[in-house]
Amino acid sequence: MSIRLWIDDREVLAEPGERILEVAQRQGISIPTLCHHPALPVLGACRVCLVEVQQGKRREITTACNTLVQEGMRVATDTAEVRGHRAMNLELLRARAPEAPAVRELATQLGVARSRFRPPAQNPLPNCILCELCVRACAHLGHHALAAVGRGDKKRIGLPHNRPAEACVGCGSCLSVCPTRCILLKETATTRTIWGQTFELVRCKSCGAPVMTEAQRAHAIRTKQLPEDHDDTCELCKQSAASQRLASVVW
Ligand code: SF4
Ligand code: SF4
Numbered sequence: 001m002s003i004r005l006w007i008d009d010r011e012v013l014a015e016p017g018e019r020i021l022e023v024a025q026r027q028g029i030s031i032p033t034l035c036h037h038p039a040l041p042v043l044g045a046c047r048v049c050l051v052e053v054q055q056g057k058r059r060e061i062t063t064a065c066n067t068l069v070q071e072g073m074r075v076a077t078d079t080a081e082v083r084g085h086r087a088m089n090l091e092l093l094r095a096r097a098p099e100a101p102a103v104r105e106l107a108t109q110l111g112v113a114r115s116r117f118r119p120p121a122q123n124p125l126p127n128c129i130l131c132e133l134c135v136r137a138c139a140h141l142g143h144h145a146l147a148a149v150g151r152g153d154k155k156r157i158g159l160p161h162n163r164p165a166e167a168c169v170g171c172g173s174c175l176s177v178c179p180t181r182c183i184l185l186k187e188t189a190t191t192r193t194i195w196g197q198t199f200e201l202v203r204c205k206s207c208g209a210p211v212m213t214e215a216q217r218a219h220a221i222r223t224k225q226l227p228e229d230h231d232d233t234c235e236l237c238k239q240s241a242a243s244q245r246l247a248s249v250v251w
């Protein structure tokens with residue numbers, strides 16, 4: 001049975017198990033966020049998606065990304081208090097990631113011109129906002145190579161010492177979801193280096209473009225029992241071959 005709630009005085013219907021952020025987005029109601037990805041488990045790390053929630057007599061400021069909708073809930077996404085809390089959290093993120101365009105742009109949108117906070121004294125990954133999107137993406141793909149290690153000021157993201165180095169296959173998915181693009185990836189004609197490890201690249205047998213790393217392909221062949229020549233062709237060449245096959249059938 002659907003759940004009825006109000007977001008910014010608009011009556012909306014949601015399904016049990018849905019969270020405020022996804023319901024609001026479906027309704028076209030904008031709630032800022034830096035650590036949310038629809039395909040990954042929620043974490044509530046950046047705390048930019050704060051909203052005001054009234055449930056019966058209880059009223060609280062909470063994160064929209066991980067708060068489940070409830071019958072009769074009233075959500076306000078743009079009060080002065082909500083804006084104030086978001087701005088404070090953006091100041092903290094801005095201190096951690098002063099050069100990240102996504103953080104700067106959101107800060108500008110929310111009227112945060114500067115940060116009163118200092119950047120962390122030691123930051124092995126400059127501009128990392130500890131959103132853990134990279135950790136969640138890597139785990140989602142079955143690699144589990146990354147983790148947040150340490151606490152407080154010393155918390156950082158990386159390949160933990162207690163995990164085998166080969167857990168990372170150099171796929172680069174962590175970088176593709178990183179909102180601040182702070183993960184270093186370097187490619188040459190034959191190699192990719194990421195998280196301090198260098199991987200050989202598989203090149204497309206038709207056009208020579210890089211397809212993936214050898215370690216990534218070996219992992220896919222091993223875990224999905226694929227043929228040995230799996231993914232030795234890039235997407236463009238696969239599409240082009242498929243179009244040619246289709247054209248030969250049509251004509
Ligand atoms: S490059 Fe390594 S750490 Fe990044 S998602 Fe792929 S396996 Fe995980
Ligand atoms: S490296 Fe990027 S994705 Fe990972 S926690 Fe830091 S900001 Fe988030």
